[in-house]
Amino acid sequence: GQQAASTSSGSQAVTGDVTVFAAASLTETFTRLGEDFEAANPGTKVKFNFGGSSALAQQLNQGAPADVFASAAPANMKQVTDTGTITDAPRTFAKNSLQIAVPKGNPGRIAGLADFANADRKIALCAEQVPCGAASRKVFEAAKITAAPDTLEQDVKAVLTKVSLGEVDGALVYKTDVKAAGDKVEGITFAESSQAVNDYPIASLAKAPNAAVAKAFVDFVLSDKGRSVLSAAGFDTP
Amino acid sequence: MTRNRVRGRLPAVLVLPALAGLAFLLVPLAGLVIKTPWTSLPTLLGAEVGEALRLSLICASLATVLCLFLGIPLAWLLARSGLPGRGFLRALVTVPLVLPPVVGGVALLLILGRRGLIGQHLDAWFGISLPFTTAGVVVAEAFVAMPFLVISVEGALRAADPRYEEAAATLGASKWLTFRRVTLPSVLPGVVAGAVLCWARALGEFGATITFAGNFPGETTTMPLAVYLALETDPDAAIVLSIVLLLVSVGVLAGLRDRWISGPT
Amino acid sequence: MTRNRVRGRLPAVLVLPALAGLAFLLVPLAGLVIKTPWTSLPTLLGAEVGEALRLSLICASLATVLCLFLGIPLAWLLARSGLPGRGFLRALVTVPLVLPPVVGGVALLLILGRRGLIGQHLDAWFGISLPFTTAGVVVAEAFVAMPFLVISVEGALRAADPRYEEAAATLGASKWLTFRRVTLPSVLPGVVAGAVLCWARALGEFGATITFAGNFPGETTTMPLAVYLALETDPDAAIVLSIVLLLVSVGVLAGLRDRWISGPT
Amino acid sequence: MTLNAELRVTRGTFSLDLDVTIAPGEVVALLGPNGAGKSTALRTLAGLLPLTSGHITVGESTWDGPDAFLPAEKRPIGVVFQDYLLFAHMSALENVAFGLRSRGTRKAEARAAAARWLDRVGLDGYEQAKPRALSGGQAQRVALARALVTGPSLLLLDEPLAALDASTRLQVRSELSRHLADFGGHTLLVTHDPLDAMVLADRLVILEGGRAVQSGPPAEVARQPRTDYVANLVGLNFFRGKASGTRVDLDGGGGLTIAEPAEGPVHVVFPPNAVSLHAEKPEGSPRNVWPVTVAAIEQHAHTTRVRLDGPPDVLADITTATLAELRLRPGDELWAAVKATEVHVYPA
Amino acid sequence: MTLNAELRVTRGTFSLDLDVTIAPGEVVALLGPNGAGKSTALRTLAGLLPLTSGHITVGESTWDGPDAFLPAEKRPIGVVFQDYLLFAHMSALENVAFGLRSRGTRKAEARAAAARWLDRVGLDGYEQAKPRALSGGQAQRVALARALVTGPSLLLLDEPLAALDASTRLQVRSELSRHLADFGGHTLLVTHDPLDAMVLADRLVILEGGRAVQSGPPAEVARQPRTDYVANLVGLNFFRGKASGTRVDLDGGGGLTIAEPAEGPVHVVFPPNAVSLHAEKPEGSPRNVWPVTVAAIEQHAHTTRVRLDGPPDVLADITTATLAELRLRPGDELWAAVKATEVHVYPA
């Protein structure tokens, strides 16, 4: 969807509220995008509901009054499209890939993915049920490494907490998370990361109370303006 | 004249585990406080945090009131009515405790959501929709916190001497009057304990709230939800926010309690 | 000969809110049960679920025991010792309730983690490391659940008549013996209520556990963790798992309680 | 509206089987040893313990029976419990006003009436005291005022004066007696004090082991006790025996000569002050003389009571002068003498 | 090892100021109206209420004082509380055995001793009963056994026999009296029953309003009461007056002639049975005759007590025969007569 990026203040002026359900990992970027959108479209107001993608999917399927859903994983988006709550084809607005995260100074001396097989090192991974865990599995399969994790966390932030506190020597997380964690965490890139790129889909809801603004917001996220905000946070954009 | 009133040493066998218990609860908090980058506090304490804090206090208090209204009679029913199958009912009452809060939120959505069993009628007939509203936060918190109240009060009722209720009956007091004027005052410490647990639990509620009521600033974003979002962006800020919540809670509880808590003297 | 022993009608003003409260707690569960695709149950109940369930029960029970050992003396200290600043201490004890569990887990890591204030010495001197172990799960659950026990028991102690303790003292009983043989039995319903709350809360504990102890099947994956992860991929399965957890919990509590719960008769 | 009750109830291994009838205005005193079932009987009448069988009816209305049960709060009763059961969180005044308030009296009125009753039982000035700050006797008087203030039609008083000091007891007893005289309702009074029973009651019912063993007007019961317990209560020497003519052979050994001839199984009583003690066997008018050994000596306020082993064993009340003269010590051997005219005999 | 105590303590508006000394083996009875501070005094001796000032010493050791306080559990005491305070979750046997167990006696031994004591207070067969399944009198006896079983060196008994029935009271009193006679320790007994005090105590202390108003051997106190309360307790007519020669002018109005001359402020007593009643003014030997009005009549077991308005107001005990002859009713006007030799006078 490259062409749609041209929507802005001019031609079709949109007004009203738009309610966006977005994955918690998008809190920072989408808050920025929301402010920018409101500035670009006076008379609009963006309300966010940040939460876990799966919880948001549940809420939407139970009739939550939303206009837009931005998920951190295609699987959660599928839960919503399956029930017909979303009829549009979801569009990918960002991509993310994995990085090795180690505590500041790399006390466990992790050099690369191979060290994840070492049982002496404390390793944290995401659980396979969540997107980063699924991605990690693909990476290890591609690298033909049997990882020896000590914990399978429920989300990336939990993994990152353990890295930043030095509880684990190494972990696999998204690039954007390493970036957001600042100087407490160091990132190490590795070749196999390209084998497991996670897509972030966005779509407006079939029964969106304010379909026009919803569409405008989706377009805004996919616009150049939107992309620059996303890439500043470390996302790859499609 | 000051007299030396040493009432015998406190028994070490009680004091040592008590202090260990206290340390177990408080040292991690001390850890939090020490590691917190307090310098970031002023920048954090913007209008949004104030808003979230206000919302948290209001919702937790309303949820506690709701729990008191429904929970005390329920505790009485379980403790005094001689209903058959009370043991089983009592066990069922603890269920919202065991239920992972997120699942609790899902359960509430299934019933009270716009497409829920009851919620759809509420919506259709009265235009009331609880999810994603402040009222929804109160409902979610009350659902999660009520078992604490019920179980505490029931324990207190069971320990109370029923002969005082008999004495009230011989004075012509109906069951309701007896409950209100005799039973309840005599279990007041238990009720206060239950209400404190209930309030604190509601104040810290996260999973059921975010699932049932969503996370809309100013409407449903309570402090724990703000903390959750802060964790996504700035873990240090999250800790500072938690500590703010704690301080407020400790302040409220420390201020409130000694006036209400003591038994008859 | 059966005699008609109608003891007067129960007062509606108590029974109606009690039933409303009961409905409030139970209807959402009924919703869960109704909407559950029970057909998926057999496939779900693999070895892993059994493992998680076993681990949950063991950890919650151990955490409860730990809480009883530390929490009852602490409650006694707060209720009976005449310590200055008790009101404030009591308020502090409720803090783990208010703390978002994830932050509680972080606090535990800060103290007992590998690099924690105490944890680094535990690791260096004794080679003990709590995070990512079953012991860590017990610690996290105990941290979150202990306030329930302390506050409930303290409420019960405050409601108990201290003159029985005086009578015990005149019989030469030390404070410890008095506590063990006189005070504790007389507040047993309160202790049981507290232990039930504590156990149920520990059984449902999620945030602090996963943050402090991580999630590794067979070692630290308790049912709530399994449920949470299942929610990510298969919400129906998550609900089924929750219900399994509930049934087990209700079974245990319903079976246990009437034997322990009643006061002296 | 006579109260008519057949009280049959079982508590653990104890069973109560007691028939009571109380006419309007009548005061019945229930006496008996500890554990005889007095408090249990009161609980059944109060509606706190449903009957296993039997019934309680007052006039036309049934309070307890095979197919009716009036709960305690519907019965027009006033109860003083043996352990008071004052509400610990209410002041003395609120405790007393509670019954009026729960029967719908307005607050100011209830408090005024309560204050009047506190005054009547001598607790003026203690209105605001909490029960735990009252002495035992003060608490008991609050309990009494609480039971009386509502003007119930059945008063159930379980040892209502036991904790009162001698002079307060006198005052409260006469206050109570005045109240009961004006009171058209039914009163059942449990007491261990024969004086309370004598002064307050129209009729005594003696309960032992859950069964009534004797009943009747106080003077009659006092004159003709039928069990050791009653004899003890009214302070008489009591024996069972078999009479033939003016001679009674006592069941416990020994015999007595009596003034009026009788036949068959009889009870024999005489007061302790009818017994005289002598160092030498006395000659002359007393027709009953037998050797005794001093078992124990008790100093009472104005007399001395001597417990003597016979047979028959007897109690003797002697003056301080006699005591000084005889220089009694346990183990001394003496002669006891009782005039035949002092011995009262009646059929068993 | 004499017990020596100056008990000064304040509870709310009430203040206690009492000096007591108890010699080893001595039994002191503490009597007084409700709220006089008897239980409060016991609590201070038990170590449950620290003194505000004053001290408690036993021999060389200080139990309470300006710079020492021995807590209750360290004092070798046995207490019967006015409301028993039996442990509700323990059986009668366990209650009694508790004191022995907490002083280190082995279980089997403690239970055997407890069973023996339950037997001594007549509760054989009630070992396993829980306190709530005991009658009032049974519970009180468990409390007594619990206090006595440990052989404490200071016994503090707060109305230990108040709930017992007449005959059990007799038995338990003599059991207790036997025990106290063998017992080298100190005993402080609170009671409202003059008989208990007379029979059990070596010395009486009368407490009124927190202060001791009289003390001495029972017979002396009984003979020469110094307050209305004591006179009431021992059952005497009591007046204050001013004597000059054989004439006493009573403070309440009226006067009496006495046998032995006296001077100045005096107390005057005579027993109710020294008063005779006459329809017409009697002539002859009784030297005190005055008109009275019948205020109230009480039937006692073997006599009738008549309350008469004077002045002076008096109580008279008359026989049933006299009662029948005079046909007394409240309001009747009569003449009261007392022989001067029956009137006892002593300095105030």
Ligand SMILES: Nc1ncnc2c1ncn2[C@@H]1O[C@H](COP(=O)(O)OP(=O)(O)OP(=O)(O)O)[C@@H](O)[C@H]1O
């Ligand atoms: N709840 C109970 N369960 C079992 N037995 C009981 C219960 N309450 C009382 N009893 C027994 O019933 C008998 C009668 O008790 P009750 O209290 O009626 O005696 P009482 O005549 O009032 O004696 P007292 O003069 O000592 O007060 C006693 O032997 C007592 O042990």
Ligand SMILES: Nc1ncnc2c1ncn2[C@@H]1O[C@H](COP(=O)(O)OP(=O)(O)OP(=O)(O)O)[C@@H](O)[C@H]1O
């Ligand atoms: N906890 C308390 N707080 C305040 N005042 C109290 C307290 N306990 C007792 N009092 C008051 O102290 C006084 C003495 O009480 P105490 O119990 O010593 O009397 P007592 O001589 O034992 O009387 P009784 O014969 O009725 O048992 C009473 O007036 C009572 O009201």
Ligand SMILES: [Mg+2]
């Ligand atoms: Mg009784």
Ligand SMILES: [Mg+2]
């Ligand atoms: Mg007293």
